[in-house]
Amino acid sequence: GMRIVSARKGVAIPIIAIVTAGLPGKVRAEEPTRLDPIVVTATREERKASEQASSVSVVTREEIELKNPAVAGDVLRGIPGVDVQRTGSPGNRENIKIRGGMAAHTLVMIDGFPVNSPTLGSFDIGSLPVDGFERVEVVRGAQSALYGSGAIGGVVNFIPRKGEEGRQFGLGVSGGSFGTVMGNAFAQGAGKGINLRLGTGAWRSDGIQKNDDVSLVSFLGTGGAAVGSRSRLHAIVLSTDQEKGIPIDFGNPMDANHRLNRRGFMSGARWETAVSPSVTVSASGMIFEESFREKDPADPGEAFPFVFDDTTKTQKTDFRLEVRFAPGPVSTTYIGVEHEKDRATDAFKSSFGDTSFASSTYNNSVFVQEEFRPWKHTGISLGFRLDSNSEAGTQLNPKVAAYREFGDGVMRVRAAVGRGFRVPTISEKMDVFVGNKALSPEVAVSYEVGSDIAFAGKRGKLSGTFFYQDFRGLIQFDASVPGPLGFGQLRNKGRAFSRGVEAEAWFLFTQRVEGGLSYTLSDTWDRQTGKSIIGIPGNRVMATLLITPAPSFQARLDCQVEGEQEDAPLNGTATRRPGYTRVDVYAKYRWRIDGSMVREVALTGKIQNLLDRKYQERIEFPAPGINFLIGAELKI
Secondary structure: OOOOOOOOOOOOOOHHHHHOOOOOOOOOOOOOOOOOOEEOOOOOOOEEHHHOOOEEEEEOHHHHHHHOOOOHHHHOOOOOOEEEEEOOOOOOOEEEEEOOOOHHHEEEEEOOEEOOOOOOOOOOHHHOOOOOEEEEEEEEOOOHHHHOOOOOOEEEEEEEOOOOOEEEEEEEEEEEHHHEEEEEEEEEEEEOOEEEEEEEEEEEEOOOOOOOOEEEEEEEEEEEEEEOOOEEEEEEEEEEEEEEEOOOEOOEOOOOOOEEEEEEEEEEEEEEEEOOOOEEEEEEEEEEEEEEEEEEOOOOOOOOOOOEEEEEEEEEEEEEEEEEEOOOOOEEEEEEEEEEEEEEEEEEEEOOEEEEEEEEEEEEEEEEEEEEOOOOOEEEEEEEEEEEEOOOEEEEEEEEEEEEEEOOOOEEEEEEEEEEEEOOOHHHHHOOOOOOOOOOOEEEEEEEEEEEEEEOOOOEEEEEEEEEEEEEEEEEEEOOOOOOOOOOEEEEEEEEEEEEEEEEEEEEOOOOEEEEEEEEEEEEEEOOOOEOOOOOOOEEEEEEEEEEEEOOEEEEEEEEEEOOEEOOOOOOOOOEEOOEEEEEEEEEEEEEOOOOOOOEEEEEEEEEOOOOOOOEEEOOEEOOOOEEEEEEEEEO
C-alpha cells in the first residue's frame, strides 16, 4: 500500500517539482474553462447562473478536487460577500456569514435539506468534509420567501455527487504538517436508470497547540432510480463522527483537557413524478440528528475551575410537497407546503449545579414562486412564503427580483428586494442562565442592484453588486434586566445595518492561464454597541491565478487579504482583530490511461500560508503557520 510520512512542523515542499515529473501514459486533455454553471438553489429550478436575478456563486467540482480540502470552509474562501472564519486550526468551529449578518442568518442545506442547529441556529462547517460533493451553491440576499427561517443573509447548498455511467472505484491518501493524515475511498456506478455513489473518509491532525487535535470520520451515500417512465426516486445518507480538543475557552486560554465529541446523521429522500408534460409533483422528507458531548474537567493548578459535562441532542425533520406548473417557456410556477420540527434536549452538569431542558418547535408553511420570462433575455422572479411557527407566530416574507440582458449576453443588469426572518432557537428561549421565552423573530429587509459585463470576446467578465440589509429585533444580551438568575437576559433589542459592494473579475489570458479577483467592501453598524458588527472585516480581497501548462497538470495560487474587524475576545481586552495576508498554492498532476484497469493516477499537493504569516481569523485564536499536504489518488 501507499505510505505517507507526515511532519510535525510546516515545511515548504517543492510541490511543483514533484508533480511535474512526467510518467509514461496516454493523457486525455482537459482545458481550463469557466463555464456558466447550472444553479438550482436560487429559484428551485435548474437554470444557468447567468439567468438568475439574485447574486449567485458556485464552487465547482474541479475547484474542490484541486484544493483537496479537509473541511467545507477551505473551498468557500474568496466568494464575494461571504465571510468564513475559523477559530484556530482546521476542525475548530467555523461558520458562514453573508453580507454582514450573523452565522445564524445563513441557511445551510445539504442536497436541498436544511441542517441549521435547533440550539445554535447555525451550522458548523468545521465538521463537514466536502470531497463527496459535486458543487456548492451560494445565493446572497434574503431568501426566506423560498426557504423560511434562517435565510436572512443567504443560502449555502452543498450538492452531493451522483453515480456516473459505468462502474468506478477510487481511493486517496495524503499527509503533511502537524501530523495530518487524510484518506478516502469511493465506489460508484450508473446504468439502466439507476445511479449509486458511496464514499467514506477519515482525517486526523494534531493541530497547532496542546489539546488541539481533531479526528473526523464520515460516510456519504447517494442513489437514484427511475420508477416507470414518469417517476424518479433520489436518496441520501450522511454520517459524521468528530472528536476534538478545545485548547482555548472562556476563562482559560490554554485548556489542556477540554474535549468535544460530535456525531451527526442525516437521511433524506425525494420522489418526483411527471403527471403531464406541464405538471410535475415532488415530495421530500429528511431527518437530521446531532449529538454533542462536551466535557471540561479542572486543569492542574487552576485556581477557580468551571468544571462541566454537557450533553446536547437535537433532531430536525422536514417534509415538503410541491407542484411545478410550466405550460410553456414564459411561465413556471411552484406551489408548495412544508412542515418542519425541531427538537432539543440538554443535560448540563457543572460545579455550580445541574440543569436540563427538553423542548420542541413546529413550523408549517405555504409558498409560491413564479419564474416569469416575458421576453427574450428578461427574467422576473416573484415569490412569497407564509410561515406559522409554534413559538414565533405568523411571518409573511415576499421577494421580487428581475434581470435584463443586453447585446446578446454582453451586459446584464439585475435587482432584488426581499424580507427574511429567523425564529429564536430553542436554547435562546430555554437557557437557564440568560434564556427568554418571550423572544420574537429577528427580521431583515435586503436590497441589491448589480451588473455583469462580458468583454474581450467574452474571454473576461466583470461583476458588481451594491447591497443594503436592515436588521431589526436582533437578539442580544441585555445586562440591564434581571434575567432568570439575576444577571441579564437575551432580548430583542438589536438594530443594525450592513451595506457594501461586491466586485468580481475573471479573465482568460490564454488557454493555459486564467486570473480572477474578488473584492468585498462591508460597512456595518450595530446601534446597540455603537460599533461595527462583530466578526465582519471592512475589506476583503482574493486574487487567483490558475495555470494549466499541460492538459494533465493544473496549479492555482490564491492571495487573500483581509482588513481589520471588531471582535469579541474570550479572555483579553483587545476588541480589534488586525488584518492579514495569506498566500496558498495548490497543484495536481493526473494521468488518465486508456485501455487499462487503472483509469487514473494523480498526485496532489498544497502549501497554505506560504509566507508563514502570524495571524488570527478570530481574535485570540492563532491560525496555522506555513503548512503542506501531499497525496496520491487512484481510480480504477
